[in-house]
Amino acid sequence: MSNLKQALQDKKFVVSGEIGPPKGVDIEKCLKNAEGLRNQVIAFNVTDLQSAVMRIGSMAVSAKLVERGLEPVYQLTCRDRNRLALQSDLLSAWAFGIENVLCLTGDHPNLGDHVQAKPVYDLDSVQLLKVATTLNQGHDMIGHELEGKPDFFLGGVVTPAADPMEPQIIKMQKKIDSGARFFQTQAIYEPEQFEMFMNQAQRFNVPIMAGVVVLKSAAMAKFMNANVAGIKVPDNLISEMEETKKEDRKKKTVEITARIIRAVKPLCQGVHIMPLGWDELVPDIIKQAALD
């Protein structure tokens, strides 16, 4: 059983990290970043062509983490693979020792660097979860028996700040019915808003890990507010960043991130920290958030 599954089953509060594989074959740097957080986080999400930009695959980097005794959360999107490839990649992932899988729709190719690509979406995230659950039960989605079955710990994502929230809740229910056993959320900056979401999601009785993206600058906040769905950085955080001198900015980032984590901690079962390259801040964030 994966450490993540065990910890969530034991009702522990967990902290996960994230690796964004690079464009190219030099993965040493991102593996080293992960290595540096070995004792801080329980598992590392490995993103799957994040933002629809062509890169080295999440399976390869996940497998490399396994080799080093680090635990991946293999992100698998529906954007680039049909149902044959999705099932086959899942079986391949299991062969590499990957147990945690986060099933996502995936950003549209139009948002990335190969805008003329054919979007696949042969399955959606709900269907992918159901198919992965079927593999766990020893069959492919057609019902053919597998020679040896995997035992994936399957997760899904949800956007707490979506407006309206109801479609997200409806889809979350479908994901749970299809086999999602944990959830990670889109980045949270407003704990009050997250609490409203949790008031609705609590009844599902499924572990939810709040997504926390480190806020690097006021410009980044404004960019996300304008461009990234389901993220709302409140004005007070933007002014706080604006009023911070450049040399103190990382300190402020740590302070704000830790503050958000402290606020959401009583509401959920973990945080998923996305450092976006500022991995060196994660130990301080964890310390200030009193998670260590």
Add this chain to the structure above:
Amino acid sequence: MHATIQKSIDEIVTYFKPGEKLFVVGCDNCAAKCHSGGIPETEEMANRLKKRGVNVIGWCVPQPKGMSLCKLSNTKKVLQEEYGEETRQADSFLILACGQGFHTVIDATDGGAVHPGCDTIFGGETVSDDFIAEYCSLCGECIVEQTGGLCPVTLCAKSLLNGPCGGAKDGKCEVDRNRDCGWQLIYDRLRTLGRLEQMKEYVEPKNNSRWSRPRSLTVGEKEATFVSLAGSSTIVNHD
């Protein structure tokens, strides 16, 4: 209707060899509505090509009024009888219609050479005389009973069947903030209809073999047979 848009004249003129005798054919149904191949556009295309030195020997838009070019029996009669003298001389045909029309002219001229004058862009609703919008992807397996009559395969950029992704912002799609999120439209509509419960039902993955190409339909008065890679399915449309 099949929405079409003319290719640029600069591209079209590159198709022809020097002296190639060309006959231009339009369509009085869909292409006429799209102003890509009705009577005025077909005549205009013939003149524009002549001005650029193309040897245009004639043009026609098969009638009667409103007739589809893709109705082979009519197109064959018009091209072989009414315009037989010119079409027999023609080395090739430029078609201002959809891709079905291109092939209809191949059949109607017993294997004549055709050049595409239009891009066929989608099947759409003629919302007004000057606006056509896409609401159906011709997938061969309609699921709008569960979605308030709105097609998620078409209206959602990702063709998701079980609800919205996390990419919508203020009800707009992540690929284009000026475009409505298809699932927001479906959610709003199901709410209005009092049928939101339907959104909670799991929708199976599509049977893409019904969306295989090419497909065919054989029709009779009392039954129709659809042939795709999903097999042959016959439906009796009579008690």
